[in-house]
Amino acid sequence: xxxxxxxxxxxxxxxxxxxxxxxxxxxxxxxxxxxxxxxxxxxxxxxxxxxxxxxxxxxxxxxxxxxxxxxxxxxxxxxxxxxxxxxxxxxxxxxx
Amino acid sequence: xxxxxxxxxxxxxxxxxxxxxxxxxxxxxxxxxxxxxxxxxxxxxxxxxxxxxxxxxxxxxxxxxxxxxxxxxxxxxxxxxxxxxxxxxxxxxxxxxxxxxxxxxxxxxxxxxxxxxxxxxxxxxxxxxxxxxxxxxxxxxxxxxxxxxxxxxxxxxxxxxxxxxxxxxxxxxxxxxxxxxxxxxxxxxxxxxxxxxxxxxxxxxxxxxxxxxxxxxxxxxxxxxxxxxxxxxxxxxxxxxxxxxxxxxxxxxxxxxxxxxxxxxxxxxxxxxxxxxxxxxxxxxxxxxxxxxxxxxxxxxxxxxxxxxxxxxxxxxxxxxxxxxxxxxxxxxxxxxxxxxxxxxxxxxxxxxxxxxxxxxxxxxxxxxxxxxxxxxxxxxxxxxxxxxxxxxxxxxxxxxxxxxxxxxxxxxxxxxxxxxxxxxxxxxxxxxxxxxxxxxxxxxxxxxxxxxxxxxxxxxxxxxxxxxxxxxxxxxxxxxxxxxxxxxxxxxxxxxxxxxxxxxxxxxxxxxxxxxxxxxxxxxxxxxxxxxxxxxxxxxxxxxxxxxxxxxxxxxxxxxxxxxxxxxxxxxxxxxxxxxxxxxxxxxxxxxxxxxxxxxxxxxxxxxxxxxxxxxxxxxxxxxxxxxxxxxxxxxxxxxxxxxxxx
Numbered sequence: 256x257x258x259x260x261x262x263x264x265x266x267x268x269x270x271x272x273x274x275x276x277x278x279x280x281x282x283x284x285x286x287x288x289x290x291x292x293x294x295x296x297x298x299x300x301x302x303x304x305x306x307x308x309x310x311x312x313x314x315x316x317x318x319x320x321x322x323x324x325x326x327x328x329x330x331x332x333x334x335x336x337x338x339x340x341x342x343x344x345x346x347x348x349x350x351x
Numbered sequence: 352x353x354x355x356x357x358x359x360x361x362x363x364x365x366x367x368x369x370x371x372x373x374x375x376x377x378x379x380x381x382x383x384x385x386x387x388x389x390x391x392x393x394x395x396x397x398x399x400x401x402x403x404x405x406x407x408x409x410x411x412x413x414x415x416x417x418x419x420x421x422x423x424x425x426x427x428x429x430x431x432x433x434x435x436x437x438x439x440x441x442x443x444x445x446x447x448x449x450x451x452x453x454x455x456x457x458x459x460x461x462x463x464x465x466x467x468x469x470x471x472x473x474x475x476x477x478x479x480x481x482x483x484x485x486x487x488x489x490x491x492x493x494x495x496x497x498x499x500x501x502x503x504x505x506x507x508x509x510x511x512x513x514x515x516x517x518x519x520x521x522x523x524x525x526x527x528x529x530x531x532x533x534x535x536x537x538x539x540x541x542x543x544x545x546x547x548x549x550x551x552x553x554x555x556x557x558x559x560x561x562x563x564x565x566x567x568x569x570x571x572x573x574x575x576x577x578x579x580x581x582x583x584x585x586x587x588x589x590x591x592x593x594x595x596x597x598x599x600x601x602x603x604x605x606x607x608x609x610x611x612x613x614x615x616x617x618x619x620x621x622x623x624x625x626x627x628x629x630x631x632x633x634x635x636x637x638x639x640x641x642x643x644x645x646x647x648x649x650x651x652x653x654x655x656x657x658x659x660x661x662x663x664x665x666x667x668x669x670x671x672x673x674x675x676x677x678x679x680x681x682x683x684x685x686x687x688x689x690x691x692x693x694x695x696x697x698x699x700x701x702x703x704x705x706x707x708x709x710x711x712x713x714x715x716x717x718x719x720x721x722x723x724x725x726x727x728x729x730x731x732x733x734x735x736x737x738x739x740x741x742x743x744x745x746x747x748x749x750x751x752x753x754x755x756x757x758x759x760x761x762x763x764x765x766x767x768x769x770x771x772x773x774x775x776x777x778x779x780x781x782x783x784x785x786x787x788x789x790x791x792x793x794x795x796x797x798x799x800x801x802x803x804x805x806x807x808x809x810x811x812x813x814x815x816x817x818x819x820x821x822x823x824x825x826x827x828x829x830x831x832x833x834x835x836x837x838x839x840x841x842x843x844x845x846x847x848x849x850x851x852x853x854x855x856x857x858x859x860x861x862x863x864x865x866x867x868x869x870x871x872x873x874x875x876x877x878x879x880x881x882x883x884x885x886x887x888x889x890x891x892x893x894x895x896x897x898x899x900x901x902x903x904x905x906x907x908x909x910x911x912x913x914x915x916x917x918x919x920x921x922x923x924x925x926x927x928x929x930x931x932x933x934x935x936x937x938x939x940x941x942x943x944x945x946x947x948x949x950x951x952x953x954x955x956x957x958x959x960x961x962x963x964x965x966x967x968x969x970x971x972x973x974x975x976x977x978x979x980x981x982x983x984x985x986x987x988x989x990x991x992x993x994x995x996x997x998x999x
Binding site: 266271274275278279281282285289292293296297300301303304306308309310311313314317318320321322324325327328329331332335336339 | 426429430432433436437439440441443444445448449452674675677678681711712714715716717722723725733736737740744762763764767768770771774775778781782785
């Protein structure tokens with residue numbers, strides 16, 4: 256099944272459901288990492304000043320949260336685009 | 352400090368404004384329908400929309416406010432960058448595609464897509480307006496802050512100029528011109544921020560930074576103390592006369608008189624010296640004295656340096672790379688400047704005093720937000736920190752001016768892709784803010800009276816050309832964001848209230864006209880607010896906007912998507928409770944008492960400064976309780992909810 260819109264886009268509902276679930280999973284992965292950052296700051300802030308090479312944990316974790324957001328976003332898009340492409344292909348096969 | 356306008360800066364600024372107006376004029380001729388006015392016809396390419404997202408989002412708070420906070424407090428300012436970026440994860444994984452599926456012009460459209468409820472239309476529009484106004488204030492404050500160093504004009508002129516230009520942008524072509532102004536600004540901001548970081552790394556660190564030889568570094572002096580009594584001191588330098596002693600918290604400040612000029616010194620009992628401070632004295636008649644003299648005598652100097660670099664107190668221009676930049680700070684000592692306020696009869700003295708702080712502390716949490724119980728942090732302090740991080744994380748995906756950008760692209764997948772472009776662009780920018788903020792903190796460029804100017808003043812230390820470009824971009828930053836806020840506000844009034852709530856059945860032409868008139872009215876209101884809130888840190892103010900958005904808007908969006916028992920009345924209750932609770936907590940908070948009402952030494956009823964930790968759960972709770980209480984047999988609703996997230 257697909258959803259139609261006035262602006263012309265069509266969506267396969269199964270694909271949409273897959274994307275929504277994938278989004279939720281990735282969201283919770285990030286929430287855990289973000290929550291860990293807050294938790295360390297509140298419960299044991301001195302840990303944030305721990306040396307990590309030439310940096311410290313605060314900077315590594317802070318930069319890490321930004322880089323992980325970018326990496327998760329790219330992975331999410333890759334998986335969603337692949338699912339959309341598969342749905343388009345199977346729709347094409349059905350039409351044949 | 353005194354600022355002098357540079358003709359180059361004025362020229363670049365005018366050129367940028369000309370480009371913006373040409374864009375607006377070009378799109379104005381095409382903007383005939385409400386779809387074109389409120390959603391740029393839904394035809395913007397996702398890559399353009401992604402950079403426009405960055406241009407919309409990277410506001411005065413991000414560029415001026417965060418850099419200023421990092422320059423003042425070190426790592427704690429960077430927490431804003433982390434929280435703001437984290438918020439985009441909520442936008443991407445939860446909101447982006449469903450928002451495009453559900454909405455047409457406004458975020459209220461999306462909320463109401465399942466119910467067609469007049470109540471949702473009204474409270475959604477009110478929430479949009481309130482959040483937009485909270486967000487507008489810091490943008491206008493940023494505009495006023497920038498205008499003096501850029502054009503030499505007074506603060507109020509900056510606010511009025513930005514207000515007027517933005518009204519023209521929005522009132523001519525709405526979302527279409529706004530999109531391309533934001534795209535242009537977003538791209539320029541990231542490129543020139545990167546250039547500024549490269550300049551910072553190339554110049555490196557000095558114990559006596561002199562801005563490339565342009566400005567002599569002022570080494571704060573000390574006076575020997577020969578004896579300390581309870582209420583006075585005796586000093587070694589007889590050219591000074593000891594006047595008064597002030598005790599503020601656990602510090603002692605001494606007022607000295609020399610050549611008819613009053614100065615304030617901080618007593619260092621352990622070292623038996625008086626340490627030089629800087630002061631701004633507000634006299635009973637409103638006159639302000641800077642270090643005891645009128646402002647135009649230029650006695651107030653720029654500050655910020657490392658007093659120890661690699662174990663040495665005499666280092667000049669030690670360059671750094673992306674990693675050694677932090678290592679140099681971590682192993683050194685940074686002279687941080689802090690603030691105390693003295694109430695002396697009818698005059699108020701703001702004292703800026705130097706505190707040598709280890710680089711380890713600068714690069715870790717705790718300079719602004721107390722979180723360590725061993726350093727005196729209370730449960731309230733810790734809740735404050737958690738609440739701020741919660742508001743920043745949940746606020747982004749609830750900002751109406753961000754959400755409406757999902758309606759400018761063709762499809763849900765384009766909405767997703769544009770969000771990813773935004774995350775990459777914004778993420779890179781936020782990493783750069785740490786270099787710029789710490790660079791400003793250690794380059795002798797800080798104006799203690801205005802930490803919003805940290806980034807432009809850092810740019811100025813590399814010459815007037817880069818300063819001119821950075822200032823013009825900072826101004827453009829404000830134009831882009833305010834334009835987005837005005838489009839969101841005009842959509843709330845013209846589309847949500849007039850067309851859908853009041854059912855006025857406006858023609859396309861009249862609806863666009865109503866949107867333009869609303870943009871004019873909100874723009875004028877923003878000008879007034881910008882003037883009233885002069886002097887507030889812009890990132891601090893934006894923290895409130897995020898808290899209100901997270902409390903009022905996000906719970907209803909999330910529950911609409913993921914809880915099939917959500918009802919229209921539940922959504923209305925959620926938005927209402929979120930709005931009222933967050934605003935009430937803000938108005939009664941200690942920060943508001945001190946920084947908005949200017950009540951010194953008065954304890955506020957609420958000690959938590961960011962309300963999200965209470966108001967967000969309250970909003971969720973209101974939705975659940977009211978939805979359960981008003982739930983009827985509605986199998987059709989279940990089907991609709993499943994459709995939104997794409998379930999079978």
